[in-house]
Amino acid sequence: MSAKSGLSSGKAAAALGLHRFGFGPVGDAIAAVATDPRGALLADVERPGAGRLDAPNLMSSSEAARQVFDFRAERRAEQKLASRQQKQATASGEAEVASQMAKLSGAESGTPAQKPPLPQQIILSEAKARFDAAANAEIGLVERLVWFWSNHFCVSADKDAAMVGAYEREAIRPHALGRFADLLQAVESHPAMLLYLDNVQSMGADSIAGINQDKGLNENLARETLELHTLGVRSGYSQADVTNFAKVLTGWTWLRPEEPVHGGEFVFVRRFHEPGNQVVLGKRYAEGGLDQGRAVLADLARHPATAQHIGEKLARHFVADDPPPSLVTKLAKVFLDTDGDLKQVAKTLVTAEESWTAPRQKLKPPAEWIAGVIRLTGTAADIPIGRIMNAQVALGAPLWRPPAPNGYSDNEAAWVDGIARRIDIATEFAGRASRAEPLELLESGLGPLASPQTRETVARAESRSQALALLVMAPEFLRR
């Protein structure tokens, strides 16, 4: 039952694979894939429409941006009106004003509990769609990849709450199994990213707008694209490369959301664009407006340093904090050989020998663990999305709100101190599982991975809910 020496089939291999590459087994998944765990994972990426989210009720990012703009404008007007009336009331002492204010604040009798503000409603619906996809996924490999890429190309709701969810659906999901070059283009031209990394106002000092407004470059997007999204830090690019790339990207911005029809959409504004040829990483890119930036991104996407960087991040996320170098090399090679075909990279990841022989030591990051808990306990319908998001906050990984553009860490050190808090969350969520049989769930969720000590701990719990909490806090469930 040990996972040493390259298990290619059997229940232990199945359980290992489902935890390492999916959101963890449920029901009889371990037995179902035991004859060919790798095949099951490969089939997951071959599903038609894999990665897409079927959520017709969700708004596009630009629609969300426009609606939130209108919402905020209305709020400001209400507040202004209220303060105006308050001044009058203080002057005239009329009680009627108080009732008007009450009306504005929705405090009339019979008003049901107030809905959260629009930006929060949007995030809640987006989060629910995302979490349901993980909870309901058969294996969840593709959802895990979406989460990985979303974190790799992170944006933050602290900068713009309206678009973060739609960004993932529009820029990440369509390309999570596509070409890295397309993913990169989609991400760097998405308004959510342009806003997050401050490119919307960046303009060439010699551009029309730059001259007229005495404004200039903002390097943020260019630098993070090189350092975080593609080549990786200390991979050989210079400050001149950053500056020149920033010049290339001037004019990549969005239509401000007050514009009623296309507000919130990407737009290339030539007035912002630094004219002229630019040299990035020793290559000359002729002036070509929007196409100049596209050309640089295309080259970055197939750069060997990018392949190495992505290979290493994938291996670290899925397999080990210190991934086997041979696995990184394999992934980088496939990345280069296939011109960044992310489906082929994913297939290499889940079939590589190293992916099955590495010890099960990787601590699941908070959101992945929470998804696993909810899947195993069957509580997806019982736990409101707000509580799930609260749990992510409590564990230091609020959804779509990473502290910095490098996203959430893939190292145990970042998360292990949150173990004590996970016990509270395990207790809360397990308390919502009605009539789940802990020992059956132990078989479903861990099967041969469960140590005798874990079996005994679960079996001897004082109640079913305690048993479930202990099960999802067992080392075999926390680690993969």
Add this chain to the structure above:
Amino acid sequence: MRLHAPSRRELVLASGTLFAWAHLPKLARAEGRDPRFLTVILRGALDGLATVAPVGDPDWLALRGDNALTLDGKLPALKLDDFFALNPAMPNLHRMFEAKEAIVVHASATPYRERSHFDGQDLLESGLPKPGASESGWLNRALAGLTPGGRVDPKGSKLFAVGPVTPLVVRGPAPVLSWSPQRVLPASEDTVQRLLALYRDCDARLAGVLEDNFKLAAAVEQPGTAQKPAAPGPGQVRAYFSEAAGTAAKFLAQSDGPRVGALALDGWDTHFNEGIAQGRLSQLLGALDEALSAIKSNMGPAWRETVVALATEFGRTARINGTDGTDHGTATVALLIGGALKGGRVIANWPGLKPANLYQDRDLKPTTDLRAVLKGVLRDHLRADERALAQSVFPGSEAVKPMAGLV
């Protein structure tokens, strides 16, 4: 009649515990009464001998040694009669007992004779004679039987539940409404200790982190610091029990509110460092005692028409184990409180504590079937039909006669 929705504040108070209520027992009301019934499930197996000690039994001191409650100990037990004394952590229950508002039924047990919490709790709540899947509980089936023809008022649910999960005891054919609470109690110290033991065996890194975390929490757990301790302190548990039980009582007290309900309080599985007179169990019993007091005060005038039944899945070993605790046992106490009781009595067909008298030479021997107690209350307090009690409420319990004279 319609249920009054509890206010948001009251829901917050309910905080994670489980309630369920039902509408009126019609027959009882026809007599001009308006009885209330609440059942409290104590999950984890309450140590009956530590709760109500047989201080008059000649073998008592030999059995429990330093852990035996006595009338002349450092913390003297509270005298109930010439034979039994109550844990000193429960002065409110003692006062109720003296006011003839409490009954202790000792050496009682469900028909379950194995020692699994899960199965034991199922049996306690389902009312079935054997463990196994059941989708309904005895309280729900009893209520369904109270309505002539088994019909349920189509305008409103008979049962009401607040909490993340409705306890089995009130699930069943009568519809149950439920609300989820806004706030929950953090993991118990017991859960944390179980995990720590597991980590020490299997994952030194996690064990170390958890230990450090508690040292830190203990170090900063001082006035003026904002960091929360890793597990709820005794004060939190006390507040939680009182709020949960007290909120249930508020609803039962309402003139047109529900009349029957249930809630569950966890944490009674005391395998190590039990702390009978001082320590963990003492704190839990103190918390329970305050919760009983909260029920009484929140019932107001309805207290005199109230019966609360407290039961646990099984008892604990008669002797103390090797880690100053007790393991899973058999017979234990059931507690009844309420103004409707003919109280002030310990009801026990005492089996004795000599080794030969213990069940399998380890547990207090069960001499009273818990179902007799519950059937007695359901029949005489709520006017449940005796045949239904024997057939549908506690199936196969024809031989277990309802205990008479409790109310």
